[in-house]
Amino acid sequence: MQYHSPNTFEDAAALAVAAAGVTRFLAGGTDVLVQLRADIITPDTVIDIKNIPGVRDITRHDDGSWTLGVATSGAEMREHVELGLDWPGVVEAMDLIGSTQVQGRATLVGNLCNGSPAADSVPAMVTAGVEFSVTNSEGTRRVAVMDIPAGPGRTHLAQGDVISAVHIPARGARGGDAYLRFIPRTEMDIAVVGCAINLALDAAGVITQASVSLGAVAPTVLRLDEAAEALIGCTLDEATLDKLATAASAACNPISDKRGTIEFRTHVAGVLAKRTAKIAYARAQGVTK
Amino acid sequence: MKTIHVTATVNGDTVEYLCDPRETLLDVLRDRLNLTGAKEGCGTGDCGACSVTVDGRLVCSCLILGVEAEGKTITTVEGMADGETLHPLQKKFIEYAALQCGICTPGILVAAKSLLEKNPDPTETEVRYWLAGNLCRCTGYDKIIRAVLDTAADMREAS
Numbered sequence: 001m002q003y004h005s006p007n008t009f010e011d012a013a014a015l016a017v018a019a020a021g022v023t024r025f026l027a028g029g030t031d032v033l034v035q036l037r038a039d040i041i042t043p044d045t046v047i048d049i050k051n052i053p054g055v056r057d058i059t060r061h062d063d064g065s066w067t068l069g070v071a072t073s074g075a076e077m078r079e080h081v082e083l084g085l086d087w088p089g090v091v092e093a094m095d096l097i098g099s100t101q102v103q104g105r106a107t108l109v110g111n112l113c114n115g116s117p118a119a120d121s122v123p124a125m126v127t128a129g130v131e132f133s134v135t136n137s138e139g140t141r142r143v144a145v146m147d148i149p150a151g152p153g154r155t156h157l158a159q160g161d162v163i164s165a166v167h168i169p170a171r172g173a174r175g176g177d178a179y180l181r182f183i184p185r186t187e188m189d190i191a192v193v194g195c196a197i198n199l200a201l202d203a204a205g206v207i208t209q210a211s212v213s214l215g216a217v218a219p220t221v222l223r224l225d226e227a228a229e230a231l232i233g234c235t236l237d238e239a240t241l242d243k244l245a246t247a248a249s250a251a252c253n254p255i256s257d258k259r260g261t262i263e264f265r266t267h268v269a270g271v272l273a274k275r276t277a278k279i280a281y282a283r284a285q286g287v288t289k
Numbered sequence: 290m291k292t293i294h295v296t297a298t299v300n301g302d303t304v305e306y307l308c309d310p311r312e313t314l315l316d317v318l319r320d321r322l323n324l325t326g327a328k329e330g331c332g333t334g335d336c337g338a339c340s341v342t343v344d345g346r347l348v349c350s351c352l353i354l355g356v357e358a359e360g361k362t363i364t365t366v367e368g369m370a371d372g373e374t375l376h377p378l379q380k381k382f383i384e385y386a387a388l389q390c391g392i393c394t395p396g397i398l399v400a401a402k403s404l405l406e407k408n409p410d411p412t413e414t415e416v417r418y419w420l421a422g423n424l425c426r427c428t429g430y431d432k433i434i435r436a437v438l439d440t441a442a443d444m445r446e447a448s
Binding site: 001002003005026029030033034036037038046048050073075098099100101102104105187188 | 293310311313332333334335337340343346347348349351352353354356357359400403404418419420421422423
């Protein structure tokens with residue numbers, strides 16, 4: 001196994017292009033090292049991107065948008081008070097991953113690129129409208145979250161593509177997001193269903209923008225445009241919540257496994273969508289944080 | 290296999306070692322630096338027995354490569370006591386008998402110390418969540434949680 005620790009993303013991309021066999025970029029390593037130790041994936045080349053300047057910076061721009069370095073850990077996100085006030089759903093989704101020790105290392109980009117359909121942070125990034133800078137030998141382009149997952153353990157990124165920054169939009173007025181997941185215990189487990197919702201309201205409390213996403217109920221994360229449309233123009237009354245739940249359950253395409261059956265996942269998706277919407281709505285109203 | 294030269298600070302001392310890029314920091318601590326306090330329980334970041342701090346951040350040393358430690362400051366359970374004087378957490382764990390077989394204890398001590406440095410007055414719930422990544426199959430956790438809470442109270446009084 002070759003270990004490289006480049007100082008720029010361009011060098012990291014060039015190393016990946018030149019590498020033969022299996023290549024892994026190393027940020028937090030909480031999936032890469034587990035796969036290495038368990039003999040699931042033994043990389044021929046590991047490219048550690050943590051010595052590139054700025055990879056752990058959390059920056060809020062003048063327009064209210066955010067840029068996060070790709071090696072920013074969950075713990076660093078949680079400790080950033082302003083980020084948590086703007087994007088509580090993104091921060092709480094990341095914070096649900098693993099133990100305190102895992103939070104000290106794990107990253108949003110790692111969670112995405114590991115390719116698990118149950119990745120907790122990915123639905124929250126979808127509803128937040130997160131984009132990534134992807135650097136390769138031809139330059140750097142912007143890619144939306146939805147365009148990266150290809151299936152369990154797979155992404156649409158090519159050899160030589162390296163994600164070089166995380167961009168979160170400005171929160172804007174009267175907006176709020178939330179993420180909930182179902183697990184059979186209280187901590188440290190993999191989502192049976194995960195649901196993220198991001199809302200924006202007008203001054204009267206009517207929903208003007210909505211985004212709904214589900215994890216762990218299909219081979220890749222789902223963005224539920226019909227469910228989102230059901231919310232727009234409404235306050236969060238019971239009839240709207242019922243429509244949301246029906247749309248969420250209808251969108252599911254899950255498998256049965258030891259964590260939950262198809263029927264259970266489909267039902268829970270609707271229940272979680274309602275609960276998540278209530279939290280996001282209260283946050284958008286400024287009632288809760 | 291080409292080995293890589295690494296310089297790091299471990300428990301206040303500058304150390305240098307050569308390691309294979311596949312070796313974890315836990316392998317390096319135990320097999321190259323003879324610091325056997327951190328234990329390998331699962332090797333996959335689930336049990337917390339290998340907990341150390343790297344640049345002040347609590348992590349599983351089994352999920353870090355030895356080569357990643359270049360230039361980093363690492364503390365292990367061996368760095369907790371001041372010579373013969375045990376850390377208040379260590380004393381309290383003995384007083385409460387907050388251990389039986391002892392395999393998980395170094396990791397729990399390191400994790401609990403890290404918590405009290407960030408939050409000198411944690412609630413029981415906060416202690417339980419913070420230590421959720423440290424598995425103990427003997428004690429049932431209760432004595433561990435009481436020992437940490439009582440240490441926190443003592444340390445607040447002393448400061």
